[in-house]
Amino acid sequence: MTHQGTGAVPLVRLRDVTKTYPAAKGRNEVHAVVDVDLDIAAGDVQAIVGYSGAGKSTLVRLLNGLEPATAGSIQVGGTELVGLRERQLRPIRLGIGMIFQQFNLFESRTVWGNLAYPLQIAGVAKAEQQRRISELLHFVGLPDKAHTYPRNLSGGQKQRVGIARALTTNPSLLLADEATSALDPETTHEVLRLLKRVNEEFGTTIVAITHEMEVVRELADHVAVMESGRIVESGPVYDVFSAPQQPVTRRFVGTVVDDEPSTDALAALRSRHPGRFVKVELREGGPRQTDIFAVLHERGIAFELVFGGIEEIQGATFGNLTLSLDGPATSVDEAVRELAALVPAKEL
Ligand SMILES: Nc1ncnc2c1ncn2[C@@H]1O[C@H](COP(=O)(O)OP(=O)(O)OP(=O)(O)O)[C@@H](O)[C@H]1O
Numbered sequence: 001m002t003h004q005g006t007g008a009v010p011l012v013r014l015r016d017v018t019k020t021y022p023a024a025k026g027r028n029e030v031h032a033v034v035d036v037d038l039d040i041a042a043g044d045v046q047a048i049v050g051y052s053g054a055g056k057s058t059l060v061r062l063l064n065g066l067e068p069a070t071a072g073s074i075q076v077g078g079t080e081l082v083g084l085r086e087r088q089l090r091p092i093r094l095g096i097g098m099i100f101q102q103f104n105l106f107e108s109r110t111v112w113g114n115l116a117y118p119l120q121i122a123g124v125a126k127a128e129q130q131r132r133i134s135e136l137l138h139f140v141g142l143p144d145k146a147h148t149y150p151r152n153l154s155g156g157q158k159q160r161v162g163i164a165r166a167l168t169t170n171p172s173l174l175l176a177d178e179a180t181s182a183l184d185p186e187t188t189h190e191v192l193r194l195l196k197r198v199n200e201e202f203g204t205t206i207v208a209i210t211h212e213m214e215v216v217r218e219l220a221d222h223v224a225v226m227e228s229g230r231i232v233e234s235g236p237v238y239d240v241f242s243a244p245q246q247p248v249t250r251r252f253v254g255t256v257v258d259d260e261p262s263t264d265a266l267a268a269l270r271s272r273h274p275g276r277f278v279k280v281e282l283r284e285g286g287p288r289q290t291d292i293f294a295v296l297h298e299r300g301i302a303f304e305l306v307f308g309g310i311e312e313i314q315g316a317t318f319g320n321l322t323l324s325l326d327g328p329a330t331s332v333d334e335a336v337r338e339l340a341a342l343v344p345a346k347e348l
């Protein structure tokens with residue numbers, strides 16, 4: 001199964017990628033990444049979600065050549081990484097930026113020193129270093145922090161420095177490994193906005209590893225869900241959020257989008273609402289709320305929204321609405337049938 005991004009030539013192309021760690025004493029070998037196929041188009045933001053141990057970080061280390069794959073093909077910008085020696089990987093890594101959950105800044109260097117480091121390694125002339133660092137500090141909104149040490153910065157400011165440092169060498173690919181997981185929601189939002197600007201203004205392709213669906217919703221174009229080393233589901237964020245297929249995907253999506261009330265929630269709702277409960281699904285381009293309400297109105301059925309609502313993702317809307325319907329039994333029966341002919345609908 002190939003997980004296709006948008007656009008013709010993918011910047012990242014993974015085929016049958018497998019990483020197996022050899023057995024430690026008294027233990028089995030670990031299948032950290034298993035048969036992964038994934039295409040990521042240039043300019044795309046690809047999220048990779050999964051619970052702890054799913055293989056996300058291993059996949060990132062394979063992508064920047066920090067670890068060799070056991071089998072398969074990993075192409076970045078048309079270059080095959082599998083089989084390359086360390087010396088051959090080095091110039092490729094210059095085109096790949098990386099940001100981390102714990103920021104990984106040099107504590108003994110100022111902000112300026114942190115940004116200068118990759119430029120020094122790359123042998124960039126002093127004047128060009130200064131121009132680039134100043135430009136990036138302005139871009140991330142920290143021009144006045146050049147001479148500050150990391151210990152005197154907030155978490156959000158540290159990650160801004162991390163992002164600026166990752167951008168110094170103009171990477172075409174930015175890998176973000178749980179980049180906002182150590183931040184509070186407000187700061188997370190600011191850092192995600194900054195990453196979105198990086199993507200939009202520089203055209204940088206971003207691969208964001210996360211276990212937070214809020215990050216996927218705010219930042220990503222495409223999402224791949226990993227479980228036990230495999231990609232079990234992937235696609236455009238709207239498609240995956242509006243119609244999750246796998247149980248693990250439904251659990252992740254359920255953390256940010258209401259689908260239908262749980263058994264307990266349903267019991268509580270029934271104790272407060274005497275009507276019959278119907279769940280209807282609305283999708284972009286399909287019948288709208290007004291069409292649903294018109295059916296109920298025509299049959300003289302009183303209704304109330306008791307669970308769920310309308311979501312907007314990537315500029316498109318969808319909704320999972322649970323309605324309580326009050327009216328004569330035959331009218332409600334007919335209305336439910338008519339609704340089910342219009343949209344996915346079921347009585348709960
Ligand atoms: N260097 C290693 N040696 C042996 N096993 C490893 C190594 N690195 C990772 N693993 C194992 O590979 C599997 C995948 O780990 P990985 O860190 O990629 O998952 P993850 O989805 O990133 O989870 P987390 O968010 O907790 O880091 C786990 O079972 C882990 O214990």
